[in-house]
Amino acid sequence: MSDRQLAVEFRGVSKLYGALAVLKELSLSVPQGEKIALIGPSGSGKTTVLRILMTLETIQAGTVWVKGEPLWHMPKGDGLAPATETHLHAMRRHIGMVFQHFNLFPHMTVQENVARPPQIVLGVTSGEAEQRAQDLLRLVGLAQKGASYPAQLSGGQKQRVAIARALAMQPAIMLFDEPTSALDPELVEEVLAVLRDIALEGKTTMLLVTHEMSFAREISDRILFLDGGAIVEEGPPDQIFSDPKEERTRLFLKKIIAAGHRID
Amino acid sequence: MIWDWDFALRIIPDILRGLGTTVIATFFGSLLALAVGLVIALANRSDVTAVRRSSRGFAEFIRRTPLLVQLYFIYFVLPQAGVVLPPLLCGVIALGLHTGAYLSEVYRAGIDGVPRGQWEAARALNYQQGQTWLKIILPQAIPPMIPAIGNYIILMFKDSALLSIIAVPELMSMSRNIGNDSYRYLEPLTIAAILYLLLSGIAVLLLRIIESRSGMARLTG
Ligand SMILES: Nc1ncnc2c1ncn2[C@@H]1O[C@H](COP(=O)(O)OP(=O)(O)OP(=O)(O)O)[C@@H](O)[C@H]1O
Numbered sequence: 198m199s200d201r202q203l204a205v206e207f208r209g210v211s212k213l214y215g216a217l218a219v220l221k222e223l224s225l226s227v228p229q230g231e232k233i234a235l236i237g238p239s240g241s242g243k244t245t246v247l248r249i250l251m252t253l254e255t256i257q258a259g260t261v262w263v264k265g266e267p268l269w270h271m272p273k274g275d276g277l278a279p280a281t282e283t284h285l286h287a288m289r290r291h292i293g294m295v296f297q298h299f300n301l302f303p304h305m306t307v308q309e310n311v312a313r314p315p316q317i318v319l320g321v322t323s324g325e326a327e328q329r330a331q332d333l334l335r336l337v338g339l340a341q342k343g344a345s346y347p348a349q350l351s352g353g354q355k356q357r358v359a360i361a362r363a364l365a366m367q368p369a370i371m372l373f374d375e376p377t378s379a380l381d382p383e384l385v386e387e388v389l390a391v392l393r394d395i396a397l398e399g400k401t402t403m404l405l406v407t408h409e410m411s412f413a414r415e416i417s418d419r420i421l422f423l424d425g426g427a428i429v430e431e432g433p434p435d436q437i438f439s440d441p442k443e444e445r446t447r448l449f450l451k452k453i454i455a456a457g458h459r460i461d
Numbered sequence: 462m463i464w465d466w467d468f469a470l471r472i473i474p475d476i477l478r479g480l481g482t483t484v485i486a487t488f489f490g491s492l493l494a495l496a497v498g499l500v501i502a503l504a505n506r507s508d509v510t511a512v513r514r515s516s517r518g519f520a521e522f523i524r525r526t527p528l529l530v531q532l533y534f535i536y537f538v539l540p541q542a543g544v545v546l547p548p549l550l551c552g553v554i555a556l557g558l559h560t561g562a563y564l565s566e567v568y569r570a571g572i573d574g575v576p577r578g579q580w581e582a583a584r585a586l587n588y589q590q591g592q593t594w595l596k597i598i599l600p601q602a603i604p605p606m607i608p609a610i611g612n613y614i615i616l617m618f619k620d621s622a623l624l625s626i627i628a629v630p631e632l633m634s635m636s637r638n639i640g641n642d643s644y645r646y647l648e649p650l651t652i653a654a655i656l657y658l659l660l661s662g663i664a665v666l667l668l669r670i671i672e673s674r675s676g677m678a679r680l681t682g
């Protein structure tokens with residue numbers, strides 16, 4: 198591992214739903230600026246990893262570190278105590294998330310969806326927030342849609358607004374949970390194009406859960422293959438896709454190809 | 462029995478005074494109901510089991526017993542416990558509690574109707590709890606509640622006739638008293654019925670206007 202500061206680190210994290218262990222002592226680390234793609238079969242725990250980072254799910258064992266600070270805990274004496282809401286609030290500043298189903302605010306215009314959160318949460322002035330929102334909407338190709346309501350947009354447009362909204366908070370770490378899987382096939386590329394721009398810009402640490410294997414291969418620095426709540430294999434995209442070491446990775450990729458998806 | 466116009470015109474001022482009292486009772490009863498409903502709805506969501514249980518039990522009790530019983534309780538039983546309230550206030554409290562128990566369900570449905578993803582998006586954007594309620598949840602939860610809230614208030618307006626039983630000088634009791642005194646019931650009761658109908662009708666129209674302006678159209682696109 199390089200001596201770059203880690204943006205994200207899981208150390209022996211377990212997540213249980215009742216008796217069901219969804220993550221099993223999972224460990225991973227993501228240096229700042231790295232683009233990670235999480236792949237794996239349905240139910241393997243990919244979404245759960247992101248939701249834990251976004252503080253939407255608690256953990257039952259282990260520790261999660263964000264920029265060198267514990268996320269779900271606070272330093273107390275020599276050990277760690279459970280995090281307070283104040284601590285979680287402070288930690289969430291570093292992280293933004295784009296959801297599979299967009300979760301735009303339907304009662305606000307597109308412009309308001311992007312401009313209000315920085316105003317309300319970060320205390321950015323209204324003038325600056327509106328300006329930033331316009332810039333971001335231009336970036337995602339929706340400069341003309343500011344006055345529309347989400348219900349008036351296509352899925353691809355909704356997801357691009359959701360990306361702009363997350364970017365407006367200027368998080369160091371961006372989480373994407375299957376951002377294109379709720380979209381009609383012809384709308385996928387317009388969203389991938391925006392993601393590509395963000396990845397190329399370089400500064401932002403990205404954790405992307407996706408079934409778009411060729412896109413994962415194209416933009417990520419590293420692939421994590423999850424199965425059964427643990428990381429089975431990780432490595433550079435070319436190695437994972439061309440020369441997987443683990444039998445389970447190989448089987449998974451075979452199924453993906455059999456289902457008609459490309460991985461090159 | 463023949464309609465007597467002279468008599469009818471003579472009793473109209475008294476009946477209108479009764480209508481005034483009915484409107485006042487409904488107005489303050491509604492304010493109380495909106496507040497009581499909110500308190501019950503929030504208490505029902507409390508993290509404290511005892512709070513949740515007692516507020517649910519209370520709402521259930523109110524909804525499962527007749528308004529008349531509640532009215533008698535406040536008017537006849539409370540004084541025996543040393544709490545003596547003027548009749549109109551008793552009426553407002555009974556109407557407010559009764560309708561409030563129903564409104565708590567309307568609030569619950571409205572709040573539950575906001576998808577979980579909205580809470581999660583608010584959290585992901587680092588909204589605090591109060592900001593999430595005010596800026597994200599309530600603006601989406603309230604517009605769909607408006608028709609139901611309006612209907613409960615219109616029901617309350619009609620139910621307020623029960624206050625005639627505890628001698629609140631509202632529309633029903635004024636009309637009945639005129640009848641008792643004059644042995645002519647046709648005119649006062651007919652006028653009362655027309656007034657109930659007229660005001661309910663106006664309220665329904667108002668409600669339609671509010672509904673169409675409340676932003677529901679935007680939400681559903
Ligand atoms: N709220 C919940 N209650 C109980 N079990 C849950 C809950 N959320 C997720 N799970 C279970 O946790 C496991 C991991 O879920 P997760 O959503 O992380 O999988 P995933 O890898 O994202 O799958 P997919 O590719 O289908 O999105 C699954 O078995 C799922 O059924």
Ligand SMILES: [Mg+2]
Pocket residue numbers: 243244245375
């Ligand atoms: Mg998932």
